[in-house]
Amino acid sequence: MDHPDPGARGPSxxxxxxxxxxxxxxxxxxxxxxxxxxxxxxxxTSTSTSPVPTVxxxxxxxxxxFGPKLLVPVLxxxxxxxxxxxxxxxALAPISRDLGIxxxxxxxxxxxxxxxxxVAQPTMGKLADRFGPKKVFLxxxxxxxxxxxxxxxxxxxxxxxxARVLIGIGTSSAYPAALxxxxxxxxxxxxxxxxxxxxxxxITSLVSAAAGPPLGGALIAAxxxxxxxxxxxxxxxxxxxxxxxWLPSDRLRPRDAEQLPVRTALDPLGMxxxxxxxxxxxxxxxxxxxxxxxxxxxxVVLIVALVLWELRATKPFVDVRLLVRNGAxxxxxxxxxxxxxxxxxxxxGFSQWVQDVAGYPSDVAGYLQLPAAVVAGVVSFMVARRTxxxxxxxxxxxxxxxxxxxxxxLHAGSPLVLLLVVPALxxxxxxxxxxxxxxxxxxxxxxxxxxxxxxxxxTSIYIGAxxxxxxxxxxxxxxxxxxxxxxxxxxxLGVGVLLSVLTLAxxxxxxxDRR
Numbered sequence: 001m002d003h004p005d006p007g008a009r010g011p012s013x014x015x016x017x018x019x020x021x022x023x024x025x026x027x028x029x030x031x032x033x034x035x036x037x038x039x040x041x042x043x044x045t046s047t048s049t050s051p052v053p054t055v056x057x058x059x060x061x062x063x064x065x066f067g068p069k070l071l072v073p074v075l076x077x078x079x080x081x082x083x084x085x086x087x088x089x090x091a092l093a094p095i096s097r098d099l100g101i102x103x104x105x106x107x108x109x110x111x112x113x114x115x116x117x118x119v120a121q122p123t124m125g126k127l128a129d130r131f132g133p134k135k136v137f138l139x140x141x142x143x144x145x146x147x148x149x150x151x152x153x154x155x156x157x158x159x160x161x162x163a164r165v166l167i168g169i170g171t172s173s174a175y176p177a178a179l180x181x182x183x184x185x186x187x188x189x190x191x192x193x194x195x196x197x198x199x200x201x202x203i204t205s206l207v208s209a210a211a212g213p214p215l216g217g218a219l220i221a222a223x224x225x226x227x228x229x230x231x232x233x234x235x236x237x238x239x240x241x242x243x244x245x246w247l248p249s250d251r252l253r254p255r256d257a258e259q260l261p262v263r264t265a266l267d268p269l270g271m272x273x274x275x276x277x278x279x280x281x282x283x284x285x286x287x288x289x290x291x292x293x294x295x296x297x298x299x300v301v302l303i304v305a306l307v308l309w310e311l312r313a314t315k316p317f318v319d320v321r322l323l324v325r326n327g328a329x330x331x332x333x334x335x336x337x338x339x340x341x342x343x344x345x346x347x348x349g350f351s352q353w354v355q356d357v358a359g360y361p362s363d364v365a366g367y368l369q370l371p372a373a374v375v376a377g378v379v380s381f382m383v384a385r386r387t388x389x390x391x392x393x394x395x396x397x398x399x400x401x402x403x404x405x406x407x408x409x410l411h412a413g414s415p416l417v418l419l420l421v422v423p424a425l426x427x428x429x430x431x432x433x434x435x436x437x438x439x440x441x442x443x444x445x446x447x448x449x450x451x452x453x454x455x456x457x458x459t460s461i462y463i464g465a466x467x468x469x470x471x472x473x474x475x476x477x478x479x480x481x482x483x484x485x486x487x488x489x490x491x492x493l494g495v496g497v498l499l500s501v502l503t504l505a506x507x508x509x510x511x512x513d514r515r
Contacts (some may be wrong), residue, residue: 065189066197073243074181075200077137077174079208080144080235081458084167084228085113085344085465086212089351090366091225098225099157102478103352110348111286111469112161116168118282118462119275125176125455126317130265132250133177133184137243140173145236151229163229170236175205176454184253195439199384202435206380210373210427213351217366260315270317273306282463285470317452328508329445329453332437333460335393338499339433340464342400342492346407346426349472349488353480354419357412371420375427383435390509396432397500399425404496407489411482 088109096106128136147166151159178201186193219227280299284292310316323330347369354365383392403425410418437457445453471491475484503509 065185065191066194069246070181070185070248071197071200073137073239073247074178075204076239076242077141078178078201079204080174080232080239081117081168081171082205082209083212083215084164084171084232085110085117086209086347087216087219087228087231088113088164088212089348090213090216090355090362091220091228092348092352093355093365094220094225094362095157095160099160101157103356103476103480104473104478105157107348107469107473108161108286109164111282111466112164113168114462114465114469115279115282115286116165117172118278118459118466120169120172120455121176121458121462122274122317122452122455123271124173125180125452126266126271128173128177128180129452130262132253133180134243134247134250136173137177137181137247138240140170140177141236141239141243143170144232145240146170148229148232148236151226160229167229167232172455172458174239175201175458176452179454181247185248188248188252196384198439199380199435202431202438203377203380203384206376206427206431206434207373209430210369210376213347213366213369214363214373215366217361217363221361221363265315267310267313267315267317270306270310270313273302273309274317277302277306278459278463282466285466286473287470318456319452328506329441331502331506331508332441333457334502335397335433335499336437336457336460337464337467338495338502339396339400339429340461341467342404342495342499343426343430344465344468345471345488345492346403346423348468349476349480349485350407350423352472352476353410353482353485356480357482357485358414358419359412368419369423371424372427375424376431379428380431380435383432389436389439390503390506392432392436393503393509394500396429396436397496397503399428400496401493401500404489404492407492408486410485 092103092106092109095101095109096103124136124140143166147163147170150163150166153159154162182193182197182201215231216228219231223230277299280295280302284295284299306318307320310318310320351365351369354360354368355362360368403422406418406422406425410422441453441457471488475487475491477484
């Protein structure tokens with residue numbers, strides 16, 4: 001089957017702006033595409049005016065248009081970030097003992113990746129929107145491979161933190177590149193992306209995140225804590241091979257008839273202001289005990305400057321107007337933040353407590369969270385096959401209340417069955433919230449903004465993870481205790497109540513289910 005000519009030109013700007021049948025130019029409204037968005041709008045909505053082939057690329061897909069050669073690299077890439085975020089949870093205790101650092105310092109290994117990812121995800125998404133997802137994805141994988149060997153060269157705590165930063169930057173390319181690839185491929189072949197394909201994207205991320213602790217525990221038991229970094233090398237090489245062979249060429253992606261200059265399209269000042277805002281806020285949250293209130297003031301000033309600039313930008317990095325008009329999208333980001341604040345408080349807090357207080361070794365601490373991986377995979381597969389949005393999100397908000405209540409019952413001599421049930425409960429909200437919120441985001445965001453929007457959704461998650469790290473570091477201090485764990489449980493109950501109210505009161509979710 002012939003490939004479309006990447007050099008073919010689309011209709012002229014004048015023809016693209018004519019009214020239907022009247023032959024007269026229609027006034028151009030740069031924000032019309034965003035105003036047309038509604039939660040029920042087709043995911044094929046795009047402001048692109050270039051012709052789109054209506055046949056699948058036989059070299060990359062099967063007869064359905066979404067075959068294994070497309071899906072393997074699309075699904076493999078996004079698992080790298082989640083598995084690295086949670087794999088380190090069982091390594092904090094052995095790294096602390098080996099390097100002679102406290103729990104409050106070791107948590108920077110968690111925070112470093114999240115800080116880098118929170119900034120890099122929307123940046124990589126913006127680059128994917130402009131230059132193409134394949135280029136961005138391959139570049140990110142090279143960074144991940146290099147990061148895996150950094151602790152072998154730069155020994156000590158500094159080298160480990162540097163590696164985590166590079167892993168955060170490199171793995172941030174995968175998720176926005178995957179969503180951008182699916183949206184562009186869907187437009188190119190004239191078929192909507194199947195819900196199960198989108199669900200599979202969430203499933204692989206969820207299962208890899210839940211599988212991170214047991215995998216990390218096994219690697220540490222067999223090879224030491226350096227193995228959780230080195231494992232990224234073969235994973236990155238595999239990703240590079242399948243992506244280079246099977247991802248559609250960026251030359252085949254739909255192009256806008258009006259190509260803006262790179263500087264205008266990327267909005268570098270918006271990127272810088274966003275980076276400064278997130279960095280100042282997250283460093284402040286990471287060490288509340290230090291009293292760095294000036295960083296909070298800097299974050300406030302930068303976010304005001306960001307909003308004012310983005311309201312004037314031709315192609316804003318953060319589309320403030322879209323967030324204001326589209327309350328459903330803004331509330332999606334808020335739900336992701338609260339859900340993952342709960343999930344990562346559980347993941348990291350429980351892992352440290354079960355090793356330092358309950359006395360389990362790193363590998364067993366990882367295996368205790370294996371049921372969460374199974375639950376997340378099963379639940380996400382079940383919900384991915386259905387179109388309902390509100391009910392899964394309501395369940396995702398209520399289940400953590402039960403999990404946090406059970407955390408209050410834990411003590412050093414708790415039975416093994418209770419130590420297995422509690423983490424498993426928190427696999428449910430991650431699965432339900434991830435699949436349902438991703439499906440909503442994919443529908444309501446315009447094609448030319450999908451990479452950035454996907455990155456911002458991950459930024460919401462990472463800010464929740466950083467907040468969890470800050471909470472754990474402040475409560476645990478140098479070493480966790482059982483009363484400290486119970487303090488975390490009470491905080492999680494409060495967050496769960498807030499998440500439940502936000503979800504139950506959201507009328508947009510009920511309207512989405514009636515469509």
